[in-house]
Amino acid sequence: MLDAVSARKPHILVVDDDGEIRRLTAQLLSENGFRVTAVADGDALRRQGGVDRFDLAVLDVMLPGEDGFALCRHIRTLSDMPIIMLTARADETDRVVGLEIGADDYIVKPFASRELVARIRARLRRLQVAPPLRSAERRTRFSFDGWMIDSIRRELRAPDGTIISLTSTEFDLLIVFVERPQRVLSRDELLDLVHGRSAHPFDRSIDVSISRLRKKIEAQADEPRFIRTVRNGGYVFSTDVVAEPDG
Amino acid sequence: MSARWVPDQIGLRLALAAVLLLVVTQVLSAALVYHLRPVPETLFETRWVVDRTGSLVSRAVSIPRDERLTWLRAQPEAQWLRFDTVGALLLPPLWIQEDTSLWFAKAIRKAADGKVTTIRTALPPQVDHVPESADQVRVPPHHAPVFQRESISIFIIVAKMPEGDWLTISPIGIDLHLTSMALAGGWLGIALALAAIVAWWVSARIAAPLVALADAADRFGRGLPAAAIPDSGAREIKTISKNFVSMRERIGRYVNDRMTMLAAISHDLRTPMTRMRLRVDRIPDPDLRAALTRDLQALESIAKETLNLAKIEVEPQAGERYDLVSMLQSIADEWTDAGEAVSFSGPRRAIVSGRRDALRRGIENLVENAVRYGGRAEMRLSESDVEYAIDVVDSGPGIPEDQLENVFRPFYRLEGSRNRDTGGTGLGLAIARSLVRAQGGDIVLANVQPGGLVAGVRLPKPKSS
Structure with a gap:
């Protein structure tokens, strides 16, 4: 019963190296009707298996080791799911780089809980209206x-x-x-x-x-x-x- | 770049350049003198010259003007003598020594039976024998004159014809032709041009490393990507270049360190702020949540603005060409859409060069201040030959005259109306001025009557246009 319900919930991947932010974000998203998998970095993500099961990814740019951009590029080679980048840098460069390597949206930290939820919903809604385009398209x-x-x-x-x-x-x-x-x-x-x-x-x-x-x-x-x-x-x-x- | 024979020091280089220039002009003027020197080919018996030219001149007078030259050139003397109508004005000025050649002219006039009265002659100055005065020469009547010179090789005889023009007689080989005079002028021109080219080339070579250095310093000063400095030139210039490069590297390292530090601070501040924000959003009490959110936002904007201010100095200032008018219009439209009284007036296009986002941030800060303290913002763009002027005018109470400069200081607060209750971090003006100054412009504040403040932004026009 519970599984059937959660199976219909959109599955969100959250990658952030800060444990507290990870926990708080996961809590926020679950309370707003999403299923959440939160991991610390790319290695943890690969240990958990493929990325096919997610509907949308929220990636922090500044990750130890492989950074958010590299991870974004990696996910893009496997999937066309929407990717939202989180960054602690407010300047244009991160936004441009992120969008150029295939991210769909970009949020500057610190962000309001409501804003994150709204952006995720907007991306998922757009997915229902039109299928995602391959990067080349x-x-x-x-x-x-x-x-x-x-x-x-x-x-x-x-x-x-x-x-x-x-x-x-x-x-x-x-x-x-x-x-x-x-x-x-x-x-x-x-x-x-x-x-x-x-x-x-x-x-x-x-x-x-x-x-x-x-x-x-x-x-x-x-x-x-x-x-x-x-x-x-x-x-x-x-x-x-x-x-x-x-x- | 420098050849081995070029001396190392700038003083020696300049001396070498001067010597080189002197050599070039000397060689050229020697060549000029050599070229213009008359080359004697035939040695004439003086008596022959006087008799023949006298006779020819006297007969030439009765020949019609149009046929005169043709007739003269058909005479047997024409194989040695050149006949021309070149005016006396073209005689080489140095040759005309009336007193030495007077006897010559007299003798010819006599030989011409007095049919031609005006005869001028020119003989090159001779060092061996020059009579004191023409009066010393005695020409016995009906006798061959006693000539001072048995033979001559260079002479010019000019006789005035009845029509008023001049007949010139000179030995073939002495080139008196107009072309040769023109050539002489041309030679002088070529010599000057060559000297100018040599002078220009030499000084350009000495100055080139300085020009490169000046350009590199200018680019560095404006924060543009570093230009390569050629390792050439005089020793003193090389030393300056070397010192400049090491200074540039030192400042570059310092700027990099500061950038890294700022990025780290920015990141490390934002992480706990993100956590706080997420936690605050979970507080059930709406009043407490709203109050804490406001505090957090204030904290956030102070952190952001402080970092922005610190970053302006170290950010690379890569320039791009953009249109100022559409930017100011967009700012006005966005504020208008948000319900504020912000307007813009100006020309149709105004191209500037610099960092678009930076200037925009600066102007936004001025507009925000005008709206916050002055109720409205009116942006006016005007241009002069060298700069654009953007005036941001409000209708507020203005600022006391003695405080106009102080308000640019970070976190400076005016007594009275402008305090923290009206919001803002106290950094808006400081940031705006730093941003505009980083692009070579400036901002000044002034009060206007009857009430209001003008923030005047001056922005230099791009050099290229």
Whole structure:
């Protein structure tokens, strides 16, 4: 009976070298309806058997011996499950490295219990909507008409190489567009797609965000070449986009 | 790079350069003089020259102007003499010694039967015999003159023709042609150009290691990746280079140690904080939980900001080109979306070079202060030839004039309105200024009327554009 129930619970792998954090995290996740296996490092994980039985992994970056990045790479060769990295470093480097080697999300320590649970749930929910992409199928770089987008570094470069800053909503919106060039997207579709991408609430109307985005990327915002308005509601990214896999 | 014969010391190198330059110009001017020296090929009997030129000039006067040269060149004398219409102005100035050649001119005028009155002559100065004055020369009438020189090899005779132009007669072999004058000018030009090239080459070679060193020092000062310093140049420069490299290594080691230490502190602080956070979240009493969470957050931000401040000095300052306008617009939009009165105005594009995230953190801190203490933030971007100016204006009470500099000090607190109750760590301005200064800019505060504070950020424009 108990086994049947726990079998349906998502199984989370937690790797952290700090015993207390491991214990507290395991406790937190069990209380929130997850099945948890918590180990200290990669060796302990291998002693416990394969990684196939887990639905999601939470890895600390700073581990003694083989670090979290190496472990993340190792897991990626065996499985496509979502990986969330925990790091004690607040700078960009860890986030970029983590995402580049195939991690899906990144949380800075110390974190609120609620946040960890919310991020895990968001990742698992996304898994139900769409199956995970193999690393080779992940598109992280896009280019259109000389513009370059790096979705991991979250950087947009103008044709002359200058970095143009976008708000996170604008960036998410642009990614949604370049992933679906030449397709008419209604406001509702855009709202769903952008909301699905971002952890933060989307509190502006799509139209405001689009007009802000146009000001930054269009030569003439009132005569857009990239993001065109379609009559009867909706927008289309009307330029060809080249998408490249990561690396 | 340096050849073996190049002396080691900078003073000797400069002396060698000066000597080298002198040699080059001397050789060139000697070559010039040699080239322009008239080469006598024929020795003329003076009597012959006077008789023939006199007769030719007197007859030439009656020949139409257009045919005159052709006629002269068809005469048997043309195998020894050159006829031309080059003006007297082109005579080598040093040759014209009116008093020595006056007898010559007189004799020719006489031989020309007085048909040509204006005759000028030039003979090269002769060292052996120069008469004191032309009056000493006596030319008996109807007789061959008593010439001072039995024979001459170099002479120029210029006779004024009735039309007003000049007829020039000189031995073949003395090149008076316009081309040769132009050539002389050209030679001088070439000599100067060569001298300039040699001077430039030599001084560039002496200066090159210094330029490389200056560049390396500049890069190091701005925290860019280290540039290689060539092990060449004069002894003194090599010593400076060596000292600079060892200083750079020492500072590099120090910076690395500090980075490692900071990373360790950061990590070791975050681990217990993570545990506390996880434990606090389990406290059943909501009031206590909220209070402890606030304390933890305050602790966390102080730790974070302190480490940030310490890190600015040691972080590598790898630069990238980015657009300031879209950054400031994004900051304004994000604060606006969060319900604050933050606005931006400025040009359409403003390209700067430096660390984008660092500047952004700095500006965010200024905006946060403006919103917290001044109710709103208005960002204005303007540019001059050399820099961009970002003014962050609020509508708050401002800061007493004598405190404007103090508030940049870490953890400095103003009496009265700005105290810890309003939140913040007391590091925002210190961090902002360090971040902007690390990119070659600066921040100054000023009060504005009727009420408010302006934080003025100055940021240099990239050199390339």
